[in-house]
Amino acid sequence: MTVNFTDFLTAFSSALDLLKPETPHQSARRAYITQNIARHRGLSKPAQRRLFIAALLWDIGNGAHSPAHCAQRLSNIPLLAGCAGLICGAGIHNAEHSLLQLADDLAALSVYEFPRGHYPEKAMQTLCDSIGCKYALDDVIALRDLGLQQEFWKQLASSSLSTEIRLLAPFPAHTLTDTELLQIASLLARVIDTHCCSAMGHSFKVAELSAQLGGLYGFSQTGIEKIHIAGLLHDLGKLAVPAAVLTQKTPLNEMQRKQVFRHPLHTWDVLSAVPGLCDVAQSASFHHERLDGKGYPFYLKSTQLDLGSRIISVADNYAALTEERCYKAAYSPEKSFAIMEENARGGGLDAAVVGALKSGLSVSPDILSASSVQP
Incomplete structure (x- = not known):
């Protein structure tokens, strides 16, 4: 990049x-x-x-x-x-x-x-x-x-x-190395997770799962790096949502739902403004879209969603389901995949990507080791 x-x-x-x-x-x-x-x-x-x-x-x-x-x-x-x-x-x-x-x-x-x-x-x-x-x-x-x-x-x-x-800017133009970009993106991911009260390191989990899926699908090294960065920053727009709303145990009212539904728009606005991050911006911002066009906030359909976006969506779903949240307990991997497979049958997630993640975790269950999600 x-x-x-x-x-x-x-x-x-x-x-x-x-x-x-x-x-x-x-x-x-x-x-x-x-x-x-x-x-x-x-x-x-x-x-x-x-x-x-x-x-x-x-x-x-x-x-x-x-x-x-x-x-x-x-x-x-x-x-x-x-x-x-x-x-x-x-x-x-x-x-x-x-x-x-x-x-x-x-x-x-x-x-x-x-x-x-x-x-x-x-x-x-x-x-x-x-x-x-x-x-x-x-x-x-x-x-x-x-x-x-x-x-x-x-x-x-x-x-x-x-x-x-x-x-x-009081310094000459400097192109970030892959290491530098990862370091700064990881710092921003920590800000995001702290704001969202995600002690489990949600952004890092999504990033690691996405990178692993990119490898399974034969992405180039650059492609894997892009999907990793997209995973780290996929919830960037939640910084615009009050922390009290993100951690509310009771159902959200209409205004609060609109605040949450707009967060991918903020992610897009910030990342798409950075030359060189177009692919990252798309993958990060489209993770709440559905293949049947009933997702949000852009209402894109399957033909408009590239593999990167589908991967982030699956990784985000699995991470969210297996994490404890203020409104639910952590689900087991088995229950999480059952929910995701049902979602895929209903036109939400990409069934092939769900299957790839399930197979990948069965082969390498330590993908989400403590060291991999807390760099």
Whole structure:
């Protein structure tokens, strides 16, 4: 796969933004403000790089969705290691953290000030009141200088801000290696599973089962890597669904069902925007479609669903059935396959893929070992 680091980084930040619909594009706005101030102040390139990445991924380390040992997980990813302290350093106050806090606060405050795209007088006054105790004077002065330029505020309110963010990236274009892509995708999968309260590592189970099925079907190494990444990120859109809804024991009401049914749309919106991830986006986003066209949210039929999508659907079904959930106990493999085979007869799942998984697990029952689902 050919995936640019900056492209995937901005997609990651877009996924995190799903957690806070009240402040749309917060990550991109934070990164835009941070990078402009850093440039205006002439900060070093290493500092600009740390601040840029930390601004986009700031929300990983804040909130109930933050994965366990977040700082350590970031430190284990070479591309992100230098930002671990900034992202997860709650209670730490230094110059770079102060700048990020200033940018985050302005991004949030200016959302509620109208007209959009103009100098947010009230927001700026609020920030200035905290000079010395919360923000550095030099950062606020730089922001005031930038604020004299109408284009700065116009761009901050623009719908094309994500494109501008890519242009502001303070490092040369870098194509992710397969290892790097897997590392960063796995981190995002942990955020997803933590938000969904999936202690069993659902995304990792789906990824491992999907990769094994890809191997059984003779996928190339690249094809197996794609289906593995799709499995890790198939529930990305659930970040837009409140955790309370995802863990509710009683039946969902109509509004809640609509929230859940829309989650593949969010997955598609985020992943399809990344050049090089078209196949991954399809496989990840179509896993709730049915062969008879009665699935959701795109209502695709069998002729429109490629093998990757069918594999993710089967892997997701098996993982969900065999996991304990707040509304059900974990089913045995035998009962799970009985349910899936009935589903296939009714036009839901691909019977051949269900059979392949059943045969594969009978030959290698340790596919879902602890080490394979918790990399």
